[in-house]
Amino acid sequence: MSITDAQREHVRRELPQIAEIGDTDLREKVVEAWATALAGSSFNAIAEIPASGNPGMPTLIDGTQADHIRGVTQLAMLIGDEMQRQFPALPIDRDLLVAGALCHDVGKPWEFDPVNQARWQAAPGKAGRPSIRHPAYGVHICLTVGLPEEVAHMAGAHSGEGELVERSLENTIVHHADYAFWRVAGAGGILEDA
Numbered sequence: 486m487s488i489t490d491a492q493r494e495h496v497r498r499e500l501p502q503i504a505e506i507g508d509t510d511l512r513e514k515v516v517e518a519w520a521t522a523l524a525g526s527s528f529n530a531i532a533e534i535p536a537s538g539n540p541g542m543p544t545l546i547d548g549t550q551a552d553h554i555r556g557v558t559q560l561a562m563l564i565g566d567e568m569q570r571q572f573p574a575l576p577i578d579r580d581l582l583v584a585g586a587l588c589h590d591v592g593k594p595w596e597f598d599p600v601n602q603a604r605w606q607a608a609p610g611k612a613g614r615p616s617i618r619h620p621a622y623g624v625h626i627c628l629t630v631g632l633p634e635e636v637a638h639m640a641g642a643h644s645g646e647g648e649l650v651e652r653s654l655e656n657t658i659v660h661h662a663d664y665a666f667w668r669v670a671g672a673g674g675i676l677e678d679a
């Protein structure tokens with residue numbers, strides 16, 4: 486699969502928080518991860534993916550999946566920066582935190598893809614329904630583009646899968662930022678049933 490510079494540029498426009506990552510190599514691999522995930526799906530943009538936490542769950546009434554990724558990243562930075570200010574001893578790696586927040590749902594183009602959804606719906610006994618959830622597929626994408634295991638861990642264990650392991654410090658922040666995003670949105674009445 487070949488990725489074009491136009492696809493990379495589109496990812497940078499959808500996720501301006503990428504510029505918060507200081508390390509050039511890490512920054513470019515985050516771009517590559519999203520461009521690769523989108524190129525292997527029916528979606529051309531993160532904003533085209535339904536704006537919910539999982540397929541079939543309530544969606545943002547006025548917002549997109551890109552708003553979710555940007556919002557979780559902003560929340561993760563706020564939590565991380567404030568805790569770091571209060572407790573300088575906390576060993577938060579801010580670059581990894583931002584990269585992990587940006588990539589936590591990088592498997593969603595696969596799990597939400599309407600072509601995949603239709604296949605799994607038609608024959609759950611063949612490959613499963615879904616065959617692979619977005620956290621596991623996100624790990625595949627992260628490792629394929631050469632992102633470090635710390636970022637792959639956030640993709641793979643930000644959600645329920647993380648209950649089976651001990652989350653890293655940065656992933657603990659991303660996990661709570663992610664859940665806070667959906668729970669605050671739900672409590673505030675800005676989600677509608679899919």
Ligand SMILES: [Fe+2]
Binds near residue numbers: 663
């Ligand atoms: Fe998320």
